[in-house]
Ligand SMILES: Nc1ncnc2c1ncn2[C@@H]1O[C@H](COP(=O)(O)OP(=O)(O)OP(=O)(O)O)[C@@H](O)[C@H]1O
């Protein structure tokens with residue numbers, strides 16, 4: 102018997118889907134009472150089975166609100182959202198069978214130990230005692246928490262608590278695993294461990310939707326990324342395509358004494374292939390095509406203009422660059 | 435038993451009906467509460483017994499010993515007071531159980547631990563999560579009544595004796611009804627107060643309820659407190675749900691005078707319904723945004 106009895110009791114939604122969209126939103130909207138602007142504004146999304154989908158955006162972009170609506174915690178004020186063909190606003194209890202959630206805060210049951218946190222989650226989702234016990238043991242092994250099985254959840258480090266929350270969230274084999282800022286507050290080591298873990302889960306077929314404001318996380322982990330700001334969807338594609346879309350293949354950052362705006366203007370004019378430019382703290386950043394002999398060219402141009410260069414760095418465009426081009430501001434707070 | 439080790443396709447349709455999923459979820463939530471209760475069973479027992487024990491110790495043991503009598507001089511009068519107090523002590527315990535097992539737990543789960551966010555992800559309607567708390571609180575209330583009554587009836591000075599008369603028909607209906615109503619009160623309080631305002635809740639709600647809830651006196655005696663012909667205190671305490679619990683306990687456990695049962699039953703049912711509906715409404719509001 103398959104663990105989730107695929108599509109036995111609930112009929113497939115009317116109308117065949119092009120690809121297997123597990124999540125679908127149409128003009129999804131949320132305006133909190135008393136708020137001037139909607140937190141999520143006419144959002145159209147599709148997340149397909151088996152992908153890691155990232156919602157990337159700065160603080161207040163509406164990422165948690167979007168995930169909240171999909172997981173039935175936030176009541177939409179307009180539009181539709183479906184998960185597995187189930188309308189989340191109309192059938193929240195049904196939709197909850199399909200999602201596993203790792204929220205921004207630690208929501209582990211403080212009265213239960215590590216193992217029990219998993220076991221009772223299984224029971225909650227209708228697994229029998231034997232199966233829950235077996236799967237709890239199995240997952241503790243897989244997530245390298247077996248040593249802590251009998252420990253209080255207070256004894257866990259941030260990274261371990263996060264892993265336990267992920268283990269709990271996938272316990273009942275949800276159609277979608279939701280993670281809200283999964284690595285916020287984790288040290289770099291724990292972050293890597295978690296990324297690896299999510300990669301493995303995804304390789305086993307787990308569909309994942311995560312929110313993040315780390316462009317690196319979105320870049321490394323996600324198959325497709327939706328960039329959000331002020332509740333709006335600004336762009337949606339694979340990280341590679343998003344980066345390509347800016348039309349530049351190199352980002353040149355210059356630091357120099359003197360007026361940054363002037364530096365930007367002069368250098369942008371002096372170098373070939375500049376597609377966009379902006380001022381940054383203490384200097385300018387140029388996006389351009391053609392990395393060929395860029396450093397000597399830039400240095401020469403600076404010499405010719407009489408610019409006193411302090412620092413110069415060359416990098417590839419990142420999702421940060423994409424975000425900046427879309428919004429004119431940086432992703433980091 | 436087949437253990438799946440190879441990657442398998444994860445279903446993208448809900449595997450079970452809401453009714454089936456809710457039913458097992460309710461069972462699991464109750465099981466979880468039972469396991470937690472068992473872990474802390476001594477804490478539960480001590481917490482439940484400490485207040486009744488102290489009340490009986492001071493009023494029924496120390497006071498008669500030091501001659502600071504309540505209810506009049508002599509064993510007969512003291513015993514009459516004991517007869518009033520013992521059921522009151524059971525009633526107050528049932529109320530405290532509702533407040534402790536639900537209101538305090540909820541304040542914490544809504545507060546800094548945010549555990550409630552996980553609990554409401556159970557594959558069932560949100561109201562069922564709150565109702566489960568009330569069921570489990572009711573059970574704990576019954577348990578506390580069962581351990582408090584024997585303790586309360588044996589802690590007294592020699593010669594002072596509560597005259598108990600157990601009416602099983604009333605015990606089996608009124609005690610559960612009281613426990614449901616008080617758990618409902620716990621739900622309402624737990625969802626109404628921010629965790630940081632719990633002190634306020636005790637000071638301004640719990641204390642007045644307990645002192646003006648007929649624990650230490652029966653309702654009919656309050657007739658003596660009046661301004662002109664107006665029995666103001668008797669009128670005031672009618673709004674207190676604990677009064678009906680305590681008068682109900684008096685009816686169930688003693689032959690002492692008490693409010694008419696045809697008042698106690700419907701009013702307790704009314705309070706239970708009121709607390710539950712307000713509590714569920716608050717719960718929903720606090721969980722959803
Ligand atoms: N419960 C709420 N009531 C009122 N406004 C809210 C509520 N939750 C969020 N908001 C507002 O909605 C907007 C979007 O918030 P949301 O939490 O979805 O952003 P986010 O992208 O998750 O940000 P962060 O990176 O800070 O977690 C913000 O302006 C926020 O202030």
Ligand SMILES: [Mg+2]
Nearest residue numbers: 164165166205
């Ligand atoms: Mg957020």
